[in-house]
Amino acid sequence: xxFATNFxxxxxxxxxxxxxxxxxxxxxxxCCLRRAKRLDSKGASKKDAEAQWLGNLxxxxxxxxxxxxxxxxxxxxxxxxxxxxxxxxxxxxxxDFAIDCSSDAHRAMVGYAVFMLFMYPLGAPTLYAYLLFVRxxxxxxxxxxxxxxxxxxxxxxxxxxxxxxxxERKAELPDYVQKLILGYELRTFYFEIIECFRKLAxxxxxxxxxxxxxxxxxxxxxxxxxxxxxxxxxxxYKEPHVNLLAQACQCQIFFALLTxxxxxxxxxxxxxxxxxxxxxxxVVLTFVPAAVVLIFQTPARD
Numbered sequence: 001x002x003f004a005t006n007f008x009x010x011x012x013x014x015x016x017x018x019x020x021x022x023x024x025x026x027x028x029x030x031c032c033l034r035r036a037k038r039l040d041s042k043g044a045s046k047k048d049a050e051a052q053w054l055g056n057l058x059x060x061x062x063x064x065x066x067x068x069x070x071x072x073x074x075x076x077x078x079x080x081x082x083x084x085x086x087x088x089x090x091x092x093x094x095x096d097f098a099i100d101c102s103s104d105a106h107r108a109m110v111g112y113a114v115f116m117l118f119m120y121p122l123g124a125p126t127l128y129a130y131l132l133f134v135r136x137x138x139x140x141x142x143x144x145x146x147x148x149x150x151x152x153x154x155x156x157x158x159x160x161x162x163x164x165x166x167x168e169r170k171a172e173l174p175d176y177v178q179k180l181i182l183g184y185e186l187r188t189f190y191f192e193i194i195e196c197f198r199k200l201a202x203x204x205x206x207x208x209x210x211x212x213x214x215x216x217x218x219x220x221x222x223x224x225x226x227x228x229x230x231x232x233x234x235x236x237y238k239e240p241h242v243n244l245l246a247q248a249c250q251c252q253i254f255f256a257l258l259t260x261x262x263x264x265x266x267x268x269x270x271x272x273x274x275x276x277x278x279x280x281x282x283v284v285l286t287f288v289p290a291a292v293v294l295i296f297q298t299p300a301r302d
Contacts (some may be wrong), residue, residue: 007079008078008106010076011076011112011226012081012112014072015076015077018065026062027057028056030056032054032055033055035055036048036049036052058175059175059176060176066124070120070121074121074204075203075207077204079093079095080093081207082094082207083101090102093106093160121200121287128192128196129193131192132189132190135177136173136174136177140173140181140186143170144187144189146169148186150163150166179245183242185237186237188236198227202223206220214261217257217260220257221261224251224254231246231250
């Protein structure tokens with residue numbers, strides 16, 4: 001209400017503001033962690049612990065903000081490339097029909113969006129890959145090897161010693177790396193990277209298709225099918241009920257998209273009672289995954 005805005009201005013705000021906040025938090029966290037290291041060398045344990053705690057907290061906020069804004073910001077960046085051709089031959093931006101895709105302002109914004117692709121959609125998984133495979137790769141591989149070797153140990157004392165060593169090695173990892181792999185099995189500590197690409201595929205890539213078009217819905221079905229297979233094959237989460245919930249969510253999205261496709265063609269393909277039956281079947285299939293989760297993961301199963 002204070003000043004006129006369009007898609008370009010909102011894109012700038014949604015990308016620059018979080019980026020500035022993240023950079024400030026990283027600088028502050030780095031200063032705190034370096035101060036903690038200096039104090040630790042001098043033996044000031046209390047101040048060292050406070051600086052370490054604050055640095056870890058700020059770094060955790062960085063990853064929390066990045067996790068929170070990642071799908072929305074990535075989607076907005078991808079929408080910069082989605083134009084629609086009108087009957088007179090001109091092209092307008094799908095997200096804002098007031099913007100001419102052939103204008104110099106939009107061409108400049110396309111260049112900005114390409115740069116931001118490397119900051120957010122591709123930057124986040126690249127950052128995770130660097131932390132998990134380069135900076136802490138050796139430690140995580142050792143922890144993973146010990147974790148996979150533990151079930152082969154016959155003596156209880158050996159298993160306990162191995163478990164304690166795993167916990168000690170994990171405690172040596174930076175706090176933000178521990179949180180990055182928190183909830184995942186050690187054999188799939190890298191799964192957050194796959195999650196980033198799943199979000200890109202299900203939320204961002206469909207912007208290149210016409211909204212609600214069969215091609216967009218079919219692409220969503222393909223993504224859900226692949227991700228369901230990944231969740232089933234890897235079972236990446238520590239808790240079995242979380243794996244079941246992830247699989248059920250993919251099934252629900254799959255049937256919701258299938259319902260959308262069916263509704264578009266039901267009038268032409270079916271008539272009368274047949275149309276009503278297919279509607280009932282698709283509605284039931286949409287809610288079955290949620291019902292399965294409720295039955296198997298709540299006290300109702302008892």
